[in-house]
Amino acid sequence: MPKLVIDGIQVDAPEGLNLVEAAKLVGIKIPTFCYHPALSIVGQCRICLVEVEGLPKLQPGCATFVREGMVVHTNTERVKKVRAQVMEFLLINHPLDCPICDQAGECDLQDFCEEYSFPKSRFLEKKRVYEKEQRRAIGPYVFQNQNRCIHCSRCIRFCEEIAQTSELTFAKRGHRMLVDLYSSMTLSNPWSLCTADICPVGALTSIPFRFKERVWNLERAPSICPHCGIGCNIYVFHRSGKVARFLPRLNENINHYWLCDKGRTSFDWMNEPNHFEFLVDGKISSYKEAKEKFKKILKESKITVLVNPFCSLEELYLLKLKFPSLYILRPETEERRIKSKYVWLKSRNLAPNCKGAESLKIPFYNGEELGDVFLIYNPLIKLPEIKGKVRIIDTRHSTPYDDKVELLIPSALFFEKEGTYLSEYGFLQHTPRVYPSPLDLPSTFDYLIEFFKEEDPYPFEKIEDCFLSIGISGGKGYDKLPLKVEKV
């Protein structure tokens, strides 16, 4: 491994690493706009220029690779001056419309402006204004404001190198250069919103998210995307118990820096629950009354459970322990693909835990005669014809059975509870609770524990004990499951 010195600190960096990454190893930040670790290196924004001893010109940190004995300075007066000049070049034609820009608060240009810029603008001329490209939707999910663009070409390279659909290109040249669509194309690849993620400014923003929230009002929590079997790692941005958006969370083995449009825009169901009260024989009741009713129904008859693949491994395992007759509903199917760092991953099941149910050997429901049914419902699953009488239902959303059932339990939704999910590629992923459920509604796991507490309790107290007794993780507890949290 080459040894080099960056700002007086000795760095042992692996061969082939660039100076931006090598500096990161010892906590030194070199600002970048056009550089993205998953895309090719173009070295064109010039904000990462640093001084390398022995070379007369400043070198781009993104395109200069570590060499034995290299001595690098990232913070000399010369570097600071050039950084401020590059910032000035980028800012002169930028509209500075931060108060109405959706990127404000998470904008690299805004952040670096505070850190590296001259205090005052010296630009007295008219700013550049593009004509028809000024403000327009360039695809179903992505909105372009070309005036804000700093021409870093990340979006173009994403479409060429990751999505491999090449919808975008630079058009014209010099100061008139702009990011444009190839004629007769729209930015409609299945990962188009990644371009908005990696846009360092507000030139590309998300149509579903723009103008909905100010990002600083949102809280961020790590989780996984429940909308297919790949289990992409995400950050959930939420406010007052409502999801505002998903952003990808770095996981090289699964979704790398990316997330598909459908996965990240399918969360409306979580924000629109209809049921908040326990209903016993159609009447609003307490948790306690619901518990009594549940026990009564179980005593009266043999109940078959129809569960859905949005349930966590822990929940499926609990149900399996208590209900010998257990089926799982088939999820909707459609192909979803995502590029990990190494390979393409795909899934056809639009639910997070089909593999988990399979590992617990829970059979799919294929229209068997069921008798009395306890249905655990999810609105993303199209209900088949159920041959049997639904007596208990666990749902937060309206179902055809709402008026007919004897007991309705409104349970916590996906982000309102913790749980573990097994992806189709075998990644076991635990997600903590993102935000609390309204009125402290119990999760399926919680109420099952509560309902069986007295007569025939489950042999564990905590959810983690339950997880360990499944025996799927080789004895690893939650803290050993990979939930890597890094800034994207």
Next chain:
Amino acid sequence: MMEPILTKFVSDPESYTLKGYLKNWGFEGLKKALKMKPEDIIEEVKASGLRGRGGAGFPTGLKWSFVPKDFPGPKYIVINADEGEPGTFKDKVIIEKEPFMLLEGIAIAALAIGAEDAFIYIRGEFVEGARVLGNAIKEAEEEGYLGKNYLNSGKNLYVRITRGAGAYICGEETGLIESLEGKRGHPRLRPPFPATKGFLGKPTVVNNVETLSCLPHIISKGAQWFSSIGSNPKNSGTKLFPVSGDVKKPGVYEAPLGIPLKQLIEDYAGGFDGKPRAIIPGGVSAPVLDERDFEIPMDFDSLLNAKSMLGSGAIIVLNEKRCLFRSALRIVSFFAEESCGQCSPCREGTRWLELIMERIREGEGREGDLELMKDIASGMIGTTICVLSDGCAMSLLSFIEKFEEEFKMHIGEGKCQNW
């Protein structure tokens, strides 16, 4: 006046035909090169002191020696015939009048680096040149001077022409390669240099038309002979100087490197028209000279010492009737128009300078504009992928430094004595 070498027969009406070329020159250099080992050709060219005639003045033999000898795949030779530097029109003469000299030079270079494919990237506006060159290639192939097993040498050389589409930046060697590959003409990051990773990712040498046209003479008459011409062995040979502006006889003149600028104008270009005030010595990227430097020897190193450059050798003379602020603005506008747009300092800086100067031209100059322009220009030097931005900044800075009073008059009064 010494006898010209490259342009010796340009007034021969048959010079551009194979018949004319055989009569005048006769492929002596190539025939000799075919009997030499590639390393010996490279050594001979190194010994001749030949430096690139396109602008940068990089030693040609040294450039070739960077090509990996044992590369297991095709290597390419690319001929830069994009001649876009304002004021430059010398390669045009060779292309139209001595196309076979260029082809012979290409063949010698191809032997030196071991290439079988050559691509001539010719400026789109050179319609006539492309036609003449196309015919020359066809004729040479038919007569066995190019193509498969040419001159019964057991070697092959295929020469193709690609026409540019009018972008200045495609004359920059890596921008040219991108364009040749069918992409936008965006100069590439270096390293890797084209010699190791160029056209289609393969080792590639990019040489200028005039550079290659020197090769037949170097090989046939010897490195010793070539290096004895010019001011010294590092600035050897003759150079084609396209002279324009305020001179009595504008045109392309061949003279030994190191000829004093004033003598070149007076002996070759019919003398100055009016009293010269500023001379651009090597295309508009080259910083301007004032009367203190009019006697300067026209070679690579002398001009570098004078903080300018020989560039393409294109001389533009501006006399005392010219408004030099306007000349500088014209140059800045050219670079703003031709910036490819990928690097922030160039994309934004060239245009910003243009906007400030346009405002000054309209009489809206402000105190501090001059300092601002200097500071903007300082951020455009050495901060970008290619040197277009450096060319713009250094040219403007030289005008400001040498003709500051004129700039101040424009900023203060909105005009000068010439405007």
